[in-house]
Structures are given as structure tokens and as C-alpha cells.
Amino acid sequence: MLEPGLHAVPKGHTAAIVTHLEMLHEAPQRPEADLPLHLTRVPQPGPEWYLDLFRRIGAPWLWFGRLEIPREALLALLADPGIHVHVLMKDDAEIGLLELDFRHEGACELAYFGLIPGAEGGGAGRWMMNRAIALAWGQGISRLHVHTCTLDHPAALDFYRRSGFTAYRREIEIARDPRLAGLLPRDAAPQVPLIE
Structure with a gap:
């Protein structure tokens, strides 16, 4: 446990406050616009x-979690029947990723949920979340x-709370900066200073 006060973050690392949220009963669907979207499950997606x-x-x-996994472990993860990967499509373009993890009985982790840059703010996130909740609770x-x-x-934390999740735990994560580890380009996330 960290004591109150400031704590130095080593150079070459990032620090983030992680908030864990849960939903113990299926939340009602939020109103959504009629959008030209469809969500498709991709069984055993190719790693590339x-x-x-x-x-x-x-x-x-x-995001670096899947980038630092050895290839064999990523292949095994993507082939696991408890991992459900979905792609959000707008017309013929891939604009979102939804990954549901059912590997623990009775629970589902919304492991990854996101939209490509520029797709936010138009209702696609709410549309995909409505389906994510229905897919998860349908199991x-x-x-x-x-x-x-x-x-x-x-806007992520507030979005999850509006979608029906409740915060229950907070942690601090210190990790090697994925830009310095070669997992992401050095110019990724310019809003986060790169401290070498």
C-alpha cells in the first residue's frame, strides 16, 4: 500500500490511476441513434x-496489454473459446473493437472496448456498448x-458509469512506457509526456 503523498515515477515509465467498475445486474439499453453500424464476432482472429x-x-x-504478450501466448488467447472478439463496422470500414472475456465462470470482463480516432462522439460507442451488455448478459x-x-x-470513465457500471476499486499502475519499449511509435499519445 502506498502512503499518502507524492511518489516518484521512474524515467521511461508511465503512471496511471486505474478505476475498476462492475455491473451486477444487466443495465437497461440506453437510447441510441439509427446508425449504419454492425457488430461482427471474429472467431479466432489472426494476430496481425x-x-x-x-x-x-x-x-x-x-494501450499496450496485448502488444507485450509473446506471439504464442497471443495466439492461444485469441483461440480460447472464452475470448469473444468483435469488430464494429460502419459501412465497410472497421471502426471499433469489442473484446469480451468469459474465462471465469459466471463473470465477463469487458477486456477491450474502443473506437478508432474520429469515430467518437457520434453515438457509435453507445451503440456498441448496448450490444456489449446484451452479449455479455446473454451468456x-x-x-x-x-x-x-x-x-x-x-470521457471513458464517465461513459462506463452512464452505461450502468459502478466503480468499486482504484489502483495506481506504473509501467514501462510502451513507446520506449518499441511497442508503439514514439509520437503516439502526444498528450502524455515522454520522459526518458
Whole structure:
């Protein structure tokens, strides 16, 4: 446990406050616009396709979790029947990623949820969240959970709360900066200073 006060973050690292949220009963669907969207499950996605979409969505927010996994472990993860990867399409363009993790009985983690830059703010996130909630609870779970952090989109935490999630735990995560580890370009997430 950290004592109150300031704590130095080593050079070459990032620090984020992580908020964990949960939903213990299926939240009602939020009103949504009639949008030309469709959500498609991708069974056993290829790692190149998956990592390309993951980077396009997550690079502005320094997502690195799937980028640091060894290839064999990523292949096993994507082939696991408990991992459900979905792509959000607008017309013929991939604009979103939804990953649901059912590997723990009775629960589902909303492991990844995001839109490509420029797709936010038009209702696509709410549209995809309505379907994410329905898909998760359709599997007979008793708990849906997610986490977000202060490096993520500034509206993410409030979006999850408006969608029916309740915060229950907070942590501080210190990690090697993925830009310095070569996982993301050095110019990714310019709003987060790169301190070498």
C-alpha cells in the first residue's frame, strides 16, 4: 500500500490511476441513434489483423496489454473459446473493437472496448456498448466488469458509469512506457509526456 503523498515515477515509465467498475445486474439499453453500424464476432482472429486494429484504436491512449504478450501466448488467447472478439463496422470500414472475456465462470470482463480516432462522439460507442451488455448478459453471467485509467480517453470513465457500471476499486499502475519499449511509435499519445 502506498502512503499518502507524492511518489516518484521512474524515467521511461508511465503512471496511471486505474478505476475498476462492475455491473451486477444487466443495465437497461440506453437510447441510441439509427446508425449504419454492425457488430461482427471474429472467431479466432489472426494476430496481425487483431494487433493492427488494437494499435489503431489504442495507440492514442497507450494501450499496450496485448502488444507485450509473446506471439504464442497471443495466439492461444485469441483461440480460447472464452475470448469473444468483435469488430464494429460502419459501412465497410472497421471502426471499433469489442473484446469480451468469459474465462471465469459466471463473470465477463469487458477486456477491450474502443473506437478508432474520429469515430467518437457520434453515438457509435453507445451503440456498441448496448450490444456489449446484451452479449455479455446473454451468456448467463452474474457480473460484468471493466477497468479504465487516466491514460485512456478522458470521457471513458464517465461513459462506463452512464452505461450502468459502478466503480468499486482504484489502483495506481506504473509501467514501462510502451513507446520506449518499441511497442508503439514514439509520437503516439502526444498528450502524455515522454520522459526518458
